Amino acid sequence: MPLYPKDFIATTLLQEYKEIIYTHRFYYIGFALVCVGVEFLGKCIGPEQDWHARGLSQVHFRNAIAKLMPRYSKHAKLLYSSLRRGLAHGLLPGPEIGLTHRAESAEYQTAHLGRHRGALVIVIEDFYDDFAVACNR
Secondary structure (H helix, E strand, C coil), X not given: CCCCHHHHHHHHHHHHHHHHHHHCCCHHHHHHHHHHHHXXXXXXXXXXXXXXXXXXXXXXXXXXXXXXXXXXXXXXXHHHHHHHHHHHHHCCCCCCEEEECHHHHHHHCCCCCCEECCEEEEEHHHHHHHHHHHHHX
């Protein structure tokens, strides 16, 4: 039975992703999932009718950031090039991105969307929480 976008968002992006990140604490894979989820949201709000059209990943990702996660807008280019693309193609973000979780961030006194040693810090729980708000929009 197919899941329509609203059902998919509720079941997969909100329930299952949250369980992966908060319950199982699979933080690293959580980053990859949220990035792909952001791109999916961009497809949902985009004008394209062909869900399988190629070459639109960046358009979808950046559109979702601009319209649904504006807090991240000034970092949209970096998030796509170093986080989404890096994780999707090699499971490794670029050196300009620092991935962490709340406990580790507290230990090292870093902040979500702050800088540490020149890298933009992304705290998975904060990233997911903002993504969940975007899903509900």
